[in-house]
Amino acid sequence: MGVFEEKKETCGTICLKYLLFAFNFLFWLAGGVVMAVGVWTLVQKSDYISLLSSKTYAASAYILVLAGVIVMVTGVLGCCATFKEQKRLLRVYFILLLCIFLLEILAGVLAYIYYQQLNDELKQNLKKTMTEKYNQTNYEHITKAVDKLQQEFKCCGSNSSADWAESVYIRSGAKGRKVPDSCCKTITNMCGIRDHPSNIYKVEGGCITKLENFILDHLKIIGAVGVGIACVQIIGMVFTCCLYRNLKAEPY
Template sequence: MGVYEEKKETCGTICLKYLLFTFNFLFWLAGGVVIAVGVWTLVEKSDYISLLSSKTYAASAYILVLAGVIVMVTGVLGCCATFKEQKKLLRVYFVLLLCIFLLEILAGILACIYYQQLNEELKQNLKNTMVKKYREEKENEHITRAVDKLQQEFKCCGSHNSSDWAESSWIRSVFSEGRVVPDSCCKTVLDLCGRRNHPSNIYKVEGGCITKLENFILDHLKIIGAVGIGIACVQIFGMVFTCCLYRSLKAEPY
């Protein structure tokens, strides 16, 4: 009977090892996805981040990148700990899993909180940023690029509408060369095309750029939140498998 129990325990341990190994492989792949989402948000859409006064959106992406890097390292450590059956390594692995779990939950919570605050922030800051910083100072060149990209990519003009540009310091100056809106408002961008603000020449989108940018960021916040919380939930299985394997191993001599 004792031999049977020993074999049964050994079989259970082997099953747990392979379950944990499979989890770690999938977890390692998931780490790559997390990094990709975070880096894509920061690099591909970094211009739009500069139009936001709050750093919460960028912080969520940075947390995801950090969590993704730790995930990939942890996945390798988890495989080593599983096959070497070292309880010390399993303890380290469990702690890392817990840290990643908390980081991803934090990224998801930040994304959810900012989701609620975004509309108010854009209402308060986007128009002010566009009319006061567009082509004003050399240190604001990234703002100018972001505004031009925003208006061209989303086919819009001004924060709420094209008349917002009447308040622009640059439009009022001689440097605008008679433009009433930036050239990036034009349907076909040509030098000095912004002198004519007729609907046949410039974008007259209802709601302006603020609505377009809000919808764009909300979609990305959903992705960040879903990725962070989704992978964090999957990690619960990894922590359960780790605890089960830890308990099934014989006590190590210290």
């Protein structure tokens, strides 16, 4: 009877080992996805981040990058801990899983909080940023971001093209331009002189609506990825605890 119970426990441990190994492989792949989402947000959309006064959006992306790196390292550690059956490694693995879980929940919470306050922030700051910093010394990154925003989203000004009348750049002369050349449907030098719907983008709601929708979509992705992977990790932590208990119960 004792021999049968020992074999049964051993079979259970073997099953747990392979389940945990499969989980770690998928977890490692998921870490790559998490890191890729964070890097893509920071690298490809870094121009738009410079138009935001709050650093919450960027912080969420940085947290995902950090979590992704730790996830990939943890996945390898988990495989080693599983097959070597070392309880110390399993403890370290469990602690790392818990840390990643908390990081990704934090990224999800930050994304949700910023999701709620984004509209107010854009209303308060985007117009000011565009009218006061566009084409000004030491704000070349803002100029590049605004030009990219207006061309990529086919819009002009924060709320409308009329916003540019208050711009430091336009009021200083701007060689007769009424709007920056990036407002034009077809960009040519000095095309911003003619402020007419046939020449420039006259989009209802201006760039603020376009940028808000864009960021909201990405916040949903950041939040979903962070919380989704965190929930999957609960399975890994359960498997780890079960394997740890089985190894502890078995004779050395």
